[in-house]
Amino acid sequence: MNEQNVIPDELRWVRGRPGDRLDENRPTVKAIGRLLKHGETDTVRKLLRRWHPRDIVELLVQLPLKRARKLFLSLPPGPAAKVIAGLNDDFRAALLEDATIDRLIKLFDSLDPEDAVDAIDELPEEVQARLLPHLRDFGTISELMTYKEDSAGGIMTRKFVVVPPDWTVDQVINEVRRHANRIKKLSAVYVVDADRRLTGYLKLRDLLLHPSERQVADIMRTDYVAVRSDMDQEEVVRITERNDLASVPVVDADGRLLGRITSDELQRVVRDEAEEDLHLLSGISPDTRPDEPVLGIVRNRLPWLLAGLVGATVSGSIVGSFQQEIAAAAILASFIPMVMSMAGNAGIQAATVAIQGLATGTIWLGDLPWRLGREVLGALINGLAAGIILAAVVLIAGPYIGIQEPALLALTAGLALAGVTLLAAVLGATIPLLLNHFGIDPAMATGIFITTGNDILAVLIFFVAATAIYL
Amino acid sequence: MNEQNVIPDELRWVRGRPGDRLDENRPTVKAIGRLLKHGETDTVRKLLRRWHPRDIVELLVQLPLKRARKLFLSLPPGPAAKVIAGLNDDFRAALLEDATIDRLIKLFDSLDPEDAVDAIDELPEEVQARLLPHLRDFGTISELMTYKEDSAGGIMTRKFVVVPPDWTVDQVINEVRRHANRIKKLSAVYVVDADRRLTGYLKLRDLLLHPSERQVADIMRTDYVAVRSDMDQEEVVRITERNDLASVPVVDADGRLLGRITSDELQRVVRDEAEEDLHLLSGISPDTRPDEPVLGIVRNRLPWLLAGLVGATVSGSIVGSFQQEIAAAAILASFIPMVMSMAGNAGIQAATVAIQGLATGTIWLGDLPWRLGREVLGALINGLAAGIILAAVVLIAGPYIGIQEPALLALTAGLALAGVTLLAAVLGATIPLLLNHFGIDPAMATGIFITTGNDILAVLIFFVAATAIYL
Numbered sequence A, B: 001m002n003e004q005n006v007i008p009d010e011l012r013w014v015r016g017r018p019g020d021r022l023d024e025n026r027p028t029v030k031a032i033g034r035l036l037k038h039g040e041t042d043t044v045r046k047l048l049r050r051w052h053p054r055d056i057v058e059l060l061v062q063l064p065l066k067r068a069r070k071l072f073l074s075l076p077p078g079p080a081a082k083v084i085a086g087l088n089d090d091f092r093a094a095l096l097e098d099a100t101i102d103r104l105i106k107l108f109d110s111l112d113p114e115d116a117v118d119a120i121d122e123l124p125e126e127v128q129a130r131l132l133p134h135l136r137d138f139g140t141i142s143e144l145m146t147y148k149e150d151s152a153g154g155i156m157t158r159k160f161v162v163v164p165p166d167w168t169v170d171q172v173i174n175e176v177r178r179h180a181n182r183i184k185k186l187s188a189v190y191v192v193d194a195d196r197r198l199t200g201y202l203k204l205r206d207l208l209l210h211p212s213e214r215q216v217a218d219i220m221r222t223d224y225v226a227v228r229s230d231m232d233q234e235e236v237v238r239i240t241e242r243n244d245l246a247s248v249p250v251v252d253a254d255g256r257l258l259g260r261i262t263s264d265e266l267q268r269v270v271r272d273e274a275e276e277d278l279h280l281l282s283g284i285s286p287d288t289r290p291d292e293p294v295l296g297i298v299r300n301r302l303p304w305l306l307a308g309l310v311g312a313t314v315s316g317s318i319v320g321s322f323q324q325e326i327a328a329a330a331i332l333a334s335f336i337p338m339v340m341s342m343a344g345n346a347g348i349q350a351a352t353v354a355i356q357g358l359a360t361g362t363i364w365l366g367d368l369p370w371r372l373g374r375e376v377l378g379a380l381i382n383g384l385a386a387g388i389i390l391a392a393v394v395l396i397a398g399p400y401i402g403i404q405e406p407a408l409l410a411l412t413a414g415l416a417l418a419g420v421t422l423l424a425a426v427l428g429a430t431i432p433l434l435l436n437h438f439g440i441d442p443a444m445a446t447g448i449f450i451t452t453g454n455d456i457l458a459v460l461i462f463f464v465a466a467t468a469i470y471l
Helices: A002-006 A021-037 A041-048 A053-062 A065-074 A077-085 A089-096 A101-109 A113-121 A125-134 A138-145 A169-179 A204-209 A233-243 A263-282 A294-321 A323-328 A330-360 A365-397 A406-437 A447-470 B002-006 B021-037 B041-048 B053-062 B065-074 B077-085 B089-096 B101-109 B113-121 B125-134 B138-145 B169-179 B204-209 B233-242 B263-282 B294-321 B323-328 B330-360 B365-401 B406-437 B447-470
Strands: A188-192 A198-203 A248-251 A257-261 B188-192 B198-203 B248-251 B257-261
Touching (some): A053 A077, A053 A089, A065 A089, A077 A089, A077 A113, A113 A125, A125 A138, A169 A188, A169 B204, A188 A204, A188 A257, A198 A204, A233 A248, A233 A263, A263 A330, A263 B233, A263 B330, A294 A447, A330 A406, A330 B323, A330 B330, B021 B041, B021 B053, B021 B065, B041 B065, B198 B204, B198 B248, B233 B248, B233 B263, B263 B330, B263 B447, B294 B323, B294 B330, B294 B447, B323 B330, B323 B447, B330 B447, B365 B406, B406 B447
Antiparallel strands (some): B248 B257
């Protein structure tokens, strides 16, 4: 056949095996990339016809984004839908960026409503508005979309098996059989009463262990932990981690079963929440993506840079108000970077520890006095150590670079550094806890604000110390 | 009975129900805390005798650490072991801090070897060395401890069900039944050949769906994804996420089945890896805990503060080398905070995005030219915007605060800010990718180093610009 001549030998894809997987497929990825570059999309599509969706996902992730998008857009809706369900949110959004509305309609109509909702959530709002009315499952999807994206309802799946307590094991097994192909990650069957209120659950293994004529009510487990649909996803993760659960049922205010949250969804939430903290602390908007376009770089980062600039302008004004002192001893300006750097770093260190402690639930407010005591003492030691080192450097280098009264300058710099470190650490440790107490996301308001707040304090403390001791 | 008089009504613990759980138990937590404070440990222990371990965990987490430790140390080894298996690593380590070796021996002897290994890993090395030889499962535990802590082998459990391909469904069900109580999170049965090499797997539901006399070989799934025991845990998570797996089998170099990694373990790894990145970027050692003692605050933070101080000293020296210029125009010193803040923030923003992209696998090196192009353009826009704003502020405020030649100073400050932002973003985006290319953990070497490296560049660029344009 002709096709065999067209497809080079290196295009044989090696199925995922531990360790050697990526390396063995590198030539294939390169070859397919080349074909796509030369516009041979049809050849590639033919080639992929018998591939498992998982392998196509693997290939897409390894291609340059531009070619991955080209390839993805050329896949028929069926395989494309299977591929899209296996992608992570960021990559999915990147791949869908260029898709037309018609293409999106076909794609989402081949997906389960839940998978469709997840993917639609990632689309820009104007695309959503144009797309939604055309979808086959418009009703279900709209209903699912009423849940807040980061609430238990927003991350649950409605695919689960539910049985009444008066069924027998045999009936339950038949029900599982009926749903088996439709449901991923099935680990438990839920038991509900006549009002659909959750009353218990059975693990799949319970079905294997008990005789087929036993009644559900006799063998069901009642020590279930459920979450309310309006619960924040971060709280959901905290509950599942503390109770060592792989998945968790979601109920409404009356205890009626609405859905369940699977283990892979929980894993995704853990990653997303951690990333959000990382973003906020680094001064980037939480929805920043690694492959963001230029406009995203501006929108997600400029506001934080400007916020930092405002703070720095205040620091600058403080420095400016000490112009006479600086004109009298220009060497003082050399210490601005040192005190600013220490203040910024010590503050962000303490804030990170506090924020992470709040996120993982290992900080108790009952423990606050102890915590702050430790923080103060530790910061004092760190500040004194850094202060002594800087003072020593000034004392030793002073005579060589013509510093007047090096001992006084050393005392000034050392004391200012110690004081600044102490204060920055205390503020860094307290502010996140305070914000959390008032229901504000501590990561949100920390980051750049703690850094620049401390910068301001730092130059102030330094110049006050310099005026008092050195000048 | 007397006991009823001793135990006040508020001590009734409400089992976990969605949402209202924590609030309803707050009086109980307070009352128990009070009892512990007054040394009534025996009363509390009696009270907890019938409590579910999960509720004791819940109680411990809500008590101040000091009292939680007191209570935990007073629990009998059996319940204490059950409690300890349900705790997260940090909290466990905090609780065990005061425990005697004898107490630890009793505790770990009541745990499964795997749970024991996890907890022992968190103990200080000198305690491990004294403890290990006394444990009942010394052999197994030592063997498990040979795997690197953050490798697939280090996080796997050896509790799983394995069957040969010639068994019938009925035989497999019996095997599951035999192991059911011992194994948590059982979702699949693995199929191995005579050499114990992994050849396939069955989901539990497959056992329900097929007639009991069918042979395993006929119905087993062969599209398994396994990981090698020496694979890094971060790579394991990437593979499971990409393949949408809840758990994954672990094999040795010859493909022999060694264990499996469960969904909750994967979730823990995701959290730990994200925390590690957050820590490193914030300038804290990766093993920092929110409840670290004073010595930990010094050990985990001082080295990074000093590294920052070294960089800042270089910045300070550069400022110092422009002493004459500063003496001539002290206003120049006011701009040090602005350029430093912009450089630090823009650098850390770009670095965070790059590091996160590397961690989640959404950055492809094949995409590098595009990525950098976007980053340069975005940084240029951000830098110009900030530069124009700062220049406008100088122009407007200049006449009022007696700045000489405000137009030239505005030009200097604006240009320097734009240039610094551009350079900082490019370095921030490239350095993590370069480090990753050479096999160094990018989060490790970024954080404070990018910030201070950019600080140095920032003051240099600013003073060079000032000398050229303003003076």
